[in-house]
Amino acid sequence: MIYLDHAAATPLGAKAKKAMEPYFADDFFNPSAPYYPAKKVRAEYESAKDRIAHTIGAKGNDIIITAGATESINLAFTAAAKKVLVLETEHQSVLETAKNFDHKLIKVDKTGLIDLKDFQNKLSSDIELVSISLANNELGTIQPLAEISEIIRKERQNRLKNKNKTPLYLHSDASQALNLIDINVARLGVDLLTINSAKIYGPKGIGALYVAHGVKLKPITFGGGQENGLRSGTENVPLTIGFAAAAEEVKAHLNGNRKHYEKLQKVFKEELKNAQIEPIFLGNKKHQLLNFCPVSFPGIDAERIIYKLEDKEIYLSTGAACAASKGEKSHVLKAIGLTDAEIAGSFRISFGALNSESDVKTAAKEISSAIKEELNRMRGEDA
Amino acid sequence: MIYLDHAAATPLGAKAKKAMEPYFADDFFNPSAPYYPAKKVRAEYESAKDRIAHTIGAKGNDIIITAGATESINLAFTAAAKKVLVLETEHQSVLETAKNFDHKLIKVDKTGLIDLKDFQNKLSSDIELVSISLANNELGTIQPLAEISEIIRKERQNRLKNKNKTPLYLHSDASQALNLIDINVARLGVDLLTINSAKIYGPKGIGALYVAHGVKLKPITFGGGQENGLRSGTENVPLTIGFAAAAEEVKAHLNGNRKHYEKLQKVFKEELKNAQIEPIFLGNKKHQLLNFCPVSFPGIDAERIIYKLEDKEIYLSTGAACAASKGEKSHVLKAIGLTDAEIAGSFRISFGALNSESDVKTAAKEISSAIKEELNRMRGEDA
Numbered sequence: 001m002i003y004l005d006h007a008a009a010t011p012l013g014a015k016a017k018k019a020m021e022p023y024f025a026d027d028f029f030n031p032s033a034p035y036y037p038a039k040k041v042r043a044e045y046e047s048a049k050d051r052i053a054h055t056i057g058a059k060g061n062d063i064i065i066t067a068g069a070t071e072s073i074n075l076a077f078t079a080a081a082k083k084v085l086v087l088e089t090e091h092q093s094v095l096e097t098a099k100n101f102d103h104k105l106i107k108v109d110k111t112g113l114i115d116l117k118d119f120q121n122k123l124s125s126d127i128e129l130v131s132i133s134l135a136n137n138e139l140g141t142i143q144p145l146a147e148i149s150e151i152i153r154k155e156r157q158n159r160l161k162n163k164n165k166t167p168l169y170l171h172s173d174a175s176q177a178l179n180l181i182d183i184n185v186a187r188l189g190v191d192l193l194t195i196n197s198a199k200i201y202g203p204k205g206i207g208a209l210y211v212a213h214g215v216k217l218k219p220i221t222f223g224g225g226q227e228n229g230l231r232s233g234t235e236n237v238p239l240t241i242g243f244a245a246a247a248e249e250v251k252a253h254l255n256g257n258r259k260h261y262e263k264l265q266k267v268f269k270e271e272l273k274n275a276q277i278e279p280i281f282l283g284n285k286k287h288q289l290l291n292f293c294p295v296s297f298p299g300i301d302a303e304r305i306i307y308k309l310e311d312k313e314i315y316l317s318t319g320a321a322c323a324a325s326k327g328e329k330s331h332v333l334k335a336i337g338l339t340d341a342e343i344a345g346s347f348r349i350s351f352g353a354l355n356s357e358s359d360v361k362t363a364a365k366e367i368s369s370a371i372k373e374e375l376n377r378m379r380g381e382d383a
Numbered sequence: 384m385i386y387l388d389h390a391a392a393t394p395l396g397a398k399a400k401k402a403m404e405p406y407f408a409d410d411f412f413n414p415s416a417p418y419y420p421a422k423k424v425r426a427e428y429e430s431a432k433d434r435i436a437h438t439i440g441a442k443g444n445d446i447i448i449t450a451g452a453t454e455s456i457n458l459a460f461t462a463a464a465k466k467v468l469v470l471e472t473e474h475q476s477v478l479e480t481a482k483n484f485d486h487k488l489i490k491v492d493k494t495g496l497i498d499l500k501d502f503q504n505k506l507s508s509d510i511e512l513v514s515i516s517l518a519n520n521e522l523g524t525i526q527p528l529a530e531i532s533e534i535i536r537k538e539r540q541n542r543l544k545n546k547n548k549t550p551l552y553l554h555s556d557a558s559q560a561l562n563l564i565d566i567n568v569a570r571l572g573v574d575l576l577t578i579n580s581a582k583i584y585g586p587k588g589i590g591a592l593y594v595a596h597g598v599k600l601k602p603i604t605f606g607g608g609q610e611n612g613l614r615s616g617t618e619n620v621p622l623t624i625g626f627a628a629a630a631e632e633v634k635a636h637l638n639g640n641r642k643h644y645e646k647l648q649k650v651f652k653e654e655l656k657n658a659q660i661e662p663i664f665l666g667n668k669k670h671q672l673l674n675f676c677p678v679s680f681p682g683i684d685a686e687r688i689i690y691k692l693e694d695k696e697i698y699l700s701t702g703a704a705c706a707a708s709k710g711e712k713s714h715v716l717k718a719i720g721l722t723d724a725e726i727a728g729s730f731r732i733s734f735g736a737l738n739s740e741s742d743v744k745t746a747a748k749e750i751s752s753a754i755k756e757e758l759n760r761m762r763g764e765d766a
Contacts, residue, residue, distance in 0.1 A: 029388075035698040233588075303417065
């Protein structure tokens with residue numbers, strides 16, 4: 001099997017799996033119970049929160065554990081009451097949540113990078129929350145968060161000067177970025193940051209929201225109030241401990257992974273270029289997650305190619321799984337100005353822990369040959 | 384170790400653990416992805432939903448998978464817009480959610496059973512949702528859901544007659560009950576039912592909400608809309624499959640477990656009675672989950688006893704873990720009219736898969752001797 005869809009799902013890593021193991025059937029206690037083994041579990045849970053927080057330069061108390069990125073994002077948006085501003089290429093979970101507010105979309109350029117002028121124009125004095133992902137989930141385009149937070153800082157100063165008390169917060173969805181970017185919330189200048197275990201070889205169904213001091217959120221579910229009164233439900237000890245192990249693991253291997261994926265990129269792209277099938281590589285070459293290699297072959301029906309490659313156990317996708325499965329055209333590819341033919345011929349290729357250099361070479365060859373076959377078939381039909 | 388707090392947390396069962404195993408690192412695919420292995424995972428996920436639903440007499444499409452009981456309950460309450468009615472002894476997740484509405488509390492008797500007259504009096508023509516747990520999480524008292532749903536049916540008829548279009552739904556939290564009651568949603572007459580994997584030896588962080596046809600809910604989180612448009616976030620395949628295995632397992636052993644716990648109850652109670660420490664057994668003798676044995680020793684400080692027993696590796700609690708950890712007095716024990724001294728001397732004892740007859744006997748002996756010691760100490764202080 002050659003799996004090229006790590007942006008959709010990652011397998012659970014060995015260390016995360018091992019870390020979770022004791023908490024299923026042995027140290028299974030409710031961390032709020034009064035006896036010693038439960039208190040020990042409580043301490044280990046809090047320590048796991050600390051370890052997760054440390055990987056983004058924060059403290060355990062600054063993060064809320066959630067059931068995943070979608071919940072984190074929804075919780076982040078409770079910082080706003082009325083007006084929000086989001087990037088037009090955000091993940092569906094951001095866009096759908098934004099629809100509950102008076103919201104505007106910030107434009108991107110052809111590489112998926114934020115249009116900073118458009119952002120400044122739309123950042124009116126009544127905006128309460130801006131949500132911009134650190135890296136896009138289809139293109140891997142990395143946004144200039146430090147520049148963005150600088151613009152936000154200035155807008156806050158303006159508001160202070162004008163005695164405008166409307167708060168302004170910056171949220172970033174770093175679900176995809178955590179694999180390859182050394183994230184530090186202070187350096188990024190974010191007030192809220194979403195991270196997700198499922199995308200970094202941790203267990204599925206667990207995520208976190210970093211919340212800077214002073215940011216006021218409202219709970220979206222009510223009950224025991226286990227997470228700083230903002231999230232209710234018995235703490236998910238095994239999954240949180242697995243998440244911590246996974247987060248530390250990606251952090252420890254950031255540099256090695258970067259080099260590895262850079263090499264995979266190079267091999268993959270060269271192979272496609274040499275095949276004379278005219279690939280259009282998407283996203284921003286300078287600011288792109290190194291494990292992302294989205295590519296379009298205009299005129300080709302990408303879905304047909306995916307089914308063909310399936311027989312050779314090569315697995316890739318056309319876009320975000322949740323949107324693609326509904327037959328929706330990618331709003332991200334539309335936003336960067338691709339034509340319908342370019343969108344129809346697009347693949348979201350994302351490398352990961354399961355890929356070796358030779359895998360990627362084989363995959364590129366098989367993709368090339370499938371596309372050539374398809375081009376020939378189409379020429380035959382035309383003739 | 385003798386663990387007597389199965390109502391707070393259950394260890395993951397061997398079958399559920401084994402069932403989850405392949406979905407962590409092998410069949411880890413996103414069920415919305417387009418290639419065959421992902422579609423296979425989708426099919427297995429849907430089949431797990433079917434299996435969970437079947438254990439309560441429903442179909443897979445009738446349930447929404449959530450991150451646990453708290454989320455299920457919060458989602459259930461979206462069926463109401465303004466007015467709700469809940470039992471005063473409900474779990475904190477129900478009570479806190481109800482606080483977002485114009486809500487009234489239904490009284491219970493001294494055994495924790497619903498006061499049906501009070502219920503009928505408070506069921507005004509503008510109530511939209513009634514929430515009554517199938518079995519209480521501190522007392523194990525089982526509510527007469529069929530009688531309750533019959534009252535609701537009559538109220539619906541009244542409304543129809545009076546051209547009152549306010550809908551009226553019955554929700555029940557069956558988190559604790561699933562272990563020992565053969566649940567069938569049609570027989571119970573509920574419109575909404577919450578079940579929870581964590582309480583039935585399944586993985587933590589996964590639950591479900593049964594939603595009868597025609598009940599209109601609103602999402603509480605927004606995004607991919609994976610669960611019938613009502614719940615967003617990538618499907619948690621391993622945990623859902625573990626939940627299905629656990630649900631089938633408890634269902635298959637209902638009769639055996641009932642007999643087993645009945646025996647444990649008997650042994651435990653006899654031992655305490657013979658010790659001449661004047662136990663007051665709480666809850667309803669006729670209508671009580673057989674694995675619950677809440678008991679009070681008025682005048683005793685239950686927390687001291689818990690710490691004493693800890694040294695002997697006997698673990699029990701004073702009440703619901705999430706409330707007890709905040710030092711709150713049990714609202715359930717208050718509701719059934721216990722005095723402060725009776726509440727302070729109360730234990731929530733709940734048997735489970737980890738207990739043998741001899742365990743329970745040993746535990747009762749140790750509890751008795753710890754209480755005797757404490758009584759002697761107190762007499763000494765008085766003298």
